[in-house]
Amino acid sequence: MSVISRIFVFFAALLAATGAQAQSLDETINGLFESSTGWYVDLIFANFPGTEVPWIVGWLVIGAVVFSLYFGFVQFRWVGHSIRLVKGDYSDPNDAGEVSHFQALATALSGTVGLGNIAGVAVAMSIGGPGAMFWMILAGLLGMATKFTECTLGVKYRNEFPDGSVSGGPMYYLTKGFKERGLPGGTFLAVGFSVFTLLGALGGGNMFQVNQAHQQISGVVGEYPGWITGIVFAVIVGVVIIGGLKSIARVTEKVVPFMGILYVLAALVIILANFDQIGIAFSRIIEGAFTGLGVAGGMVGALIQGFRRAAFSNEAGIGSAAIAHSAVKTKEPITEGFVALLEPFIDTVVICTITALVIIISDQLxxxxxxxxxxxxxxxxxxxxxxxGVALTSDAFATAFSWFPIVLAVAVVLFAFSTMLSWSYYGLKAWTFLFGEGKGKELVFKAIFCFFVVIGAAASLDPVIAFSDAALFSMAIFNVIGLYFLMPLVKQELRKYSEKLRSGEIRKVK
Incomplete structure (x- = not known):
């Protein structure tokens, strides 16, 4: 019997054995998790004194604006060159690194394009209304410059090992970059970032994903305890992550385009079938952005939800993508910055907007x-x-195709699975930075990661998404501070690369 067959047999046996006692296990896990993380969530999302704006949201917005202005809106001026890099026009297979530009983008996208686009948009709109989508789009456009900055630094200061493997990310550019500039505090920022990367990997990159996957699966097959889904996911994820980044890249290179195309095509069918409603939907988005249309907090409420969910969705400023992009094969760090700036556009401006249009057109609110x-x-x-959450998006699709919740369940599982693979890698790199390299140490983290898969599936959405947001935004505190001090180094890289392009020193290889 194959491994997959054994998993399905195990899953069926667990379903048959469940009852009230199993449901009470979910409730116990949820209660313990919520009571132990509530104080941390309250701290991260405390409002600026005298306002209703969480300080951490302002932190990310200000950073995105600063980087956009400092680099002359690089996200718009260099987008054509970014696409040519992804196509491999300038790629040299002999460059140091583990994966191609396209594989690095796919791996990073697998950690961003996912349930943040399906469930996250629904969460934003159910709290902030359609207007939240306007602010999500703006946050995505500005966040492109932040991604450019952090991913350039990720490659510039990565560690390259004799066997061809690499380790990179904020923990490395914070220590090396600060040392190069003669600045203190780099190690403190790197350790802080690594600690919260571990929490982010266990939260947004793990528990939230399996939680929403379970919600969609149970919505299709009927209610059953979440810990069952957790165990099945834990087994499958545990088997795959032993392979390391190259294994993840091979999987995501195929899975990400497939699941993205599947989801987008289905959404476009609904949108085009209701072509006359598109203008009305966008007018609701724009009007709601500045009036709220009755939502709590009005314009401010829509803005907060938009920026909050955009940051969760595309992770600009969080620093996680710099870990995946650091593994790219290149000798010019700035090239991966160009590739990375495409992420927030694909993730937030395109896919999140499509989801929002489906929810509005289907009249779910x-x-x-x-x-x-x-x-x-x-x-x-x-x-x-x-x-x-994801159930709202599923209901929106079901208004056009009664059978679509089944298809969406498959897509959600794929999104969740690929995101968990990528975040297991991010968490692992933070773990090895803190505790050192070594197979034994890596296995400890992977076991912890799989354990939290079960917790995430058993807990309810509210405490899971609150903890996930708090953990991811905590990473941004340390990362963005570092980016402010290191962005002059990125500008130097940009100037040198521009000169090489003009002189013909860098040219297409195909």
Whole structure:
């Protein structure tokens, strides 16, 4: 019997054996998790004094604006060259590194394009209304410059080992870059970033993914305890992550384009079938961005949710993508910065917008027929089915295709799986930075990662997404501080690369 067959047999046996006692296990796990993380979430999302704006959201927005201005809106001026790099026009297979530009982009996208686009958009809109999508798009466009900065530094200061493997990311450019500039505090920032990267890997890159995968699966096959899904995912993820980054890159290189195309095509079918509603949908997005259309907090509420969910979705400023991009084969660090800036555009501007249009066009958000404002209860917009998160997106698709929740369940599992693979790598690099390289040490982290898969599936959405956000945004505290001090080094790289292109020293290889 094959491994996959054994997993399905195991899954079926667990389903047959469950009952009230199994459900109580979910409740116990959820209670322990929520009570132990609530204080941390409250700290990270505390508001600026006298405002309703969480300080961490402002932190990311200000950083994205600063990098956009400092590099002269590099995200728009160099996008053509970025695409040519991804195509491999300038790639030399003899360059140091482990994966191609395309593989590095696919690996990083597998950690960003996923349930943040499906469930995250639904969460943003159920709290902030369609207007949240306007601010998500703006955050995505600005975040392209942040991704450019951090991923250039990731390659510039990576560690290259004799066997051809590499280790890179904020923990390395914070220590090496600060030392090169004669600045203190680099090691402190690197350790802080690494600690929260471990939490981010266990939260947003693990628990949130399996939590929403379980919600969608149970919505299709019927309710059953989440810990069962957790065990099945833990087994499959545990088998794959032993292979390391090259194994992850081979999987994501095939899975990411497939699942992205599958999801986008289905969404486009719905949008095009309701072509006359597109203009109305965008008007709701724009109007809601500045008025809120009845949501809690009005414009501010929409803005906060938009920027918060955009940061969770595309991770600009978080520093995680710099870890994956550091493994690219190149001798010019700036080239991977150009490749990386495409991520927020693909992730937030394109895919998140498509999801939002489907939710709006399918009329999932309940409005008052007299005022046209959204009906809000307990701080959230009332939905037609009462669903939130991935279930809301699933209901939106089901209005056009009754069978689509099954297809979406497959897509959600693929999204969750690929994201968990990438984040297991991010977490592993932070772990080895803190505790050193070695097979034994790596296995300890992988075991911990798989254990939290089970916790994430058993816990409910609210505490999981709150912890996931807090952990990811905590990474940005240390990372963005470092980027401010190191961005002059990126500008030097940009100037040198521009000169080489003009002189013909760098030219296409195909």
């Amino acid at each position: 309940v409005t008052d027929p007299e005022t046209g404002l959204f009906v809000v209860e307990n701080g959230q917009i009332v939905t037609q089915s009462g669903a939130t």
